[in-house]
Amino acid sequence: MLEVKDLIVNYGVIQALKGISFEVNEGEVIALIGANGAGKTTTLQTISGMLQPTSGQVLLEGTDITKVPGHKIVSMGMAHVPEGRRVFPGLTVLENLKMGAYTRSNKKEIGDAFDRVYESFPRLKERQNQLAGTLSGGEQQMLAMGRALMSQPRIILMDEPSMGLSPIYVEEIFNIIQEISKAGTTVLLVEQNAKKALAIADRAYVLETGNIVLSGDAKTLMNDDSIKKAYLGE
Numbered sequence: 053m054l055e056v057k058d059l060i061v062n063y064g065v066i067q068a069l070k071g072i073s074f075e076v077n078e079g080e081v082i083a084l085i086g087a088n089g090a091g092k093t094t095t096l097q098t099i100s101g102m103l104q105p106t107s108g109q110v111l112l113e114g115t116d117i118t119k120v121p122g123h124k125i126v127s128m129g130m131a132h133v134p135e136g137r138r139v140f141p142g143l144t145v146l147e148n149l150k151m152g153a154y155t156r157s158n159k160k161e162i163g164d165a166f167d168r169v170y171e172s173f174p175r176l177k178e179r180q181n182q183l184a185g186t187l188s189g190g191e192q193q194m195l196a197m198g199r200a201l202m203s204q205p206r207i208i209l210m211d212e213p214s215m216g217l218s219p220i221y222v223e224e225i226f227n228i229i230q231e232i233s234k235a236g237t238t239v240l241l242v243e244q245n246a247k248k249a250l251a252i253a254d255r256a257y258v259l260e261t262g263n264i265v266l267s268g269d270a271k272t273l274m275n276d277d278s279i280k281k282a283y284l285g286e
């Protein structure tokens with residue numbers, strides 16, 4: 053479904069990605085784990101068209117999207133939930149969700165998307181008229197995920213959805229990611245919480261200073277001694 057080939061991304065003299073390659077198959081949950089500054093956010097931003105790579109390719113269902121602008125990539129079936137949520141604080145929950153459907157003009161389709169998002173996130177329905185800036189951190193994360201789902205993506209990229217959330221919300225967010233996957237959306241998940249990410253992922257890639265150093269079946273990686281030591285705090 054998604055193929056990343058030899059991606060190099062530079063910020064001035066800093067090489068954030070040093071030629072990474074990986075793939076995500078349809079229906080999979082793929083975790084991308086790694087320490088601070090490893091290049092996880094850069095990877096997602098390059099895939100979704102927010103950043104241009106120095107070289108390399110991103111293919112979505114076989115189509116080269118490397119030079120396609122972000123808003124067009126959304127209409128091709130990919131949504132990105134950015135790090136730090138980035139909801140529109142001065143707009144209501146409902147207005148934020150509507151923004152997520154900007155690629156759609158068919159009222160019935162938008163209505164269906166609202167129904168689906170409210171089914172996954174009943175709390176957003178209860179709070180549809182509340183300003184997004186006044187939601188709790190966990191609720192804002194749900195809104196950011198709900199907003200991405202409004203475009204009815206076939207693949208969703210999520211950047212650190214559990215960041216800064218209390219354990220109860222972390223649990224809830226990971227449950228929702230599993231539900232999104234079960235409903236048929238492919239998931240590429242970037243997480244610092246490697247334990248939780250590996251627990252729900254099919255496969256994972258480990259990124260270290262711009263290189264993929266390890267990859268494999270999530271359950272196997274969970275039992276890998278170097279992973280346990282470096283990322284699972286064991």
Ligand code: ATP
Nearest residue numbers: 063066068086087088089090091092093094095244
């Ligand atoms: P974190 O978990 O801390 O968000 P990350 O794995 O997502 O880390 P990136 O944010 O992708 O890492 O950063 C990769 C490297 O690129 C880091 O060394 C970072 O300092 C650098 N970097 C990121 N954004 C920029 C930028 N806009 N300008 C210069 N350097 C940047």
